[in-house]
Amino acid sequence: MSSTVLVCDDAVFMRTMVSDILSQAGFTVVGEAENGKQAVEKYQQLKPDLVTMDIIMPEMGGIEAVKQITQLDPSARILMCSAMGQQALVQEALQAGARDFVVKPFQPSRVLEAVQRVLA
Amino acid sequence: MTIRRDAQSTDGGTTLMSSARLDALREVANIGAGHAATALSTLTGTRIMISVPMVNVVPPGDFVPEIAPDVEIVAVQMTMSGDISGQTVFLLATPAGLRLAERMLRRKRGTSQSLGQLEQSALKEAGNILAGAYLTALSEFLRMALMLSPPSLATGDPANALRTLGDHAPRADSPILCVETEFFLEEPVESLHGFFLLVPDQSAFDAIFRAVRVD
Numbered sequence: 502m503s504s505t506v507l508v509c510d511d512a513v514f515m516r517t518m519v520s521d522i523l524s525q526a527g528f529t530v531v532g533e534a535e536n537g538k539q540a541v542e543k544y545q546q547l548k549p550d551l552v553t554m555d556i557i558m559p560e561m562g563g564i565e566a567v568k569q570i571t572q573l574d575p576s577a578r579i580l581m582c583s584a585m586g587q588q589a590l591v592q593e594a595l596q597a598g599a600r601d602f603v604v605k606p607f608q609p610s611r612v613l614e615a616v617q618r619v620l621a
Numbered sequence: 622m623t624i625r626r627d628a629q630s631t632d633g634g635t636t637l638m639s640s641a642r643l644d645a646l647r648e649v650a651n652i653g654a655g656h657a658a659t660a661l662s663t664l665t666g667t668r669i670m671i672s673v674p675m676v677n678v679v680p681p682g683d684f685v686p687e688i689a690p691d692v693e694i695v696a697v698q699m700t701m702s703g704d705i706s707g708q709t710v711f712l713l714a715t716p717a718g719l720r721l722a723e724r725m726l727r728r729k730r731g732t733s734q735s736l737g738q739l740e741q742s743a744l745k746e747a748g749n750i751l752a753g754a755y756l757t758a759l760s761e762f763l764r765m766a767l768m769l770s771p772p773s774l775a776t777g778d779p780a781n782a783l784r785t786l787g788d789h790a791p792r793a794d795s796p797i798l799c800v801e802t803e804f805f806l807e808e809p810v811e812s813l814h815g816f817f818l819l820v821p822d823q824s825a826f827d828a829i830f831r832a833v834r835v836d
Contacts, residue, residue, distance in 0.1 A: 511771055512749065514725065514742040557749065559771045584660070584753025585769065587760045604757075605750050606664040 504620055505531045507547055509540040509566065510555040510582070515605070519553055519582065522609040523616070537566030544570050544577065551620055553612075554599065556583035556590065564590075564597050571598030578619045582612070643676055645835040646800055646826075650674030650819060652762050653755035654802035657817060660754035664747060665724040665806060672803035694718075695736065696775045696782050697748025701756065704765035705825035709755065710818040711748035715776060717813040718744055721806065736776055745772040751817055763832040 506528050510516045513535075520530045531547045534540035537554075538561040544552060552570065556563040563581060570577045581594045586604035594602055600619040603611055654671045662669040695718035697711040713721065715736070722740035723733050725747065733740055749772050756767045775782035800821075806813040821829065 512742045512746040514739060514746045517739075557753075557769050557771055584750040584757075586753070586757040587767065589760075589766050590768075605746075605753065606660050608663070 504550040507549040509534040511558040537561030567597040656758035700770040703767040707821035709752040
């Protein structure tokens with residue numbers, strides 16, 4: 502059975518792009534969330550194997566969502582996908598519980614490598 | 622179509638600042654825009670060129686009409702916070718915005734007639750990625766922590782577009798400094814021009830100059 506993924510990004514464009522990349526590689530995108538709050542709710546409902554998480558989002562940002570999800574499930578596997586590649590922010594996300602970080606824009610191969618690493 | 626600029630507002634920066642400060646700001650903009658251009662190139666699969674950054678003094682009030690008079694625009698605004706505060710604005714004439722959205726959505730040129738939800742989302746993401754790359758480069762160069770708000774998008778004639786942005790609309794009570802870079806997306810049949818504006822708050826300039834050790 503293929504691994505399941507929840508894609509969280511406030512931009513429908515980016516959710517579509519990430520979902521397409523993952524679906525074409527054989528992953529099952531079980532849900533999409535457009536802010537951190539939705540991601541936390543959908544994580545509890547869907548229990549995906551992996552979450553891809555943007556950082557800058559309205560209502561609740563990605564780093565706060567990572568903290569809440571890992572509090573609910575310390576084994577959660579979350580891959581940050583953000584246009585903000587500042588070292589301090591990357592470290593903050595990893596400290597919050599994210600497993601890896603890719604900076605947008607990305608080539609499909611870069612996302613898939615990171616996904617494989619996080620799921621390994 | 623390209624966005625016309627008000628020639629009167631383009632060179633006033635030199636009268637307010639020492640050449641060392643202007644040099645510093647241009648270098649800051651160059652580093653930011655260089656990274657942003659690389660990001661935009663990856664996003665669109667197109668070669669991107671950038672202009673030499675311009676440091677402009679913009680009159681009080683809504684400044685976008687000064688930069689883009691008489692054309693319909695798409696503006697993607699983000700608020701910058703952290704060690705320095707201000708705004709970033711990615712500005713395109715609407716037809717250029719449509720062409721950019723088509724590129725991002727991997728559609729054929731001319732197949733998108735209007736800026737629907739998906740096209741607007743693509744342009745917001747372009748603004749987000751440009752600003753993210755720009756500020757990531759700046760944060761490393763200036764050794765500062767910088768954050769961005771989610772993007773707000775507005776369309777229409779410049780005055781109308783700004784009204785749509787509401788509280789997010791870039792405006793100032795006194796003349797403000799604006800660091801501007803022009804992007805050119807090279808396509809087989811046309812060049813698309815877009816502007817990226819870094820609009821630091823007044824206090825942010827002092828922080829920038831301290832960071833680059835320019836008096």
